[in-house]
Amino acid sequence: MNILLVLIPVTALVVAVGVALFFWAVNHQQFDDLDTPGVLPLLDEPAPDATPDPAEDKTSKP
Numbered sequence: 001m002n003i004l005l006v007l008i009p010v011t012a013l014v015v016a017v018g019v020a021l022f023f024w025a026v027n028h029q030q031f032d033d034l035d036t037p038g039v040l041p042l043l044d045e046p047a048p049d050a051t052p053d054p055a056e057d058k059t060s061k062p
Contacts, residue, residue: 025031
């Protein structure tokens, strides 16, 4: 029965930390968009430009 004197405050502390983290996440807009992050890996990458940029061409030397 003496273990209850330890477990009840520890449990209350864990619950308090969980509630605090939940409200922190809500205040920092962590739950605003729940659909887009799950779809992002399924989207195709945009096609690269067909015209090369002359400023980035390092193969041609004058």
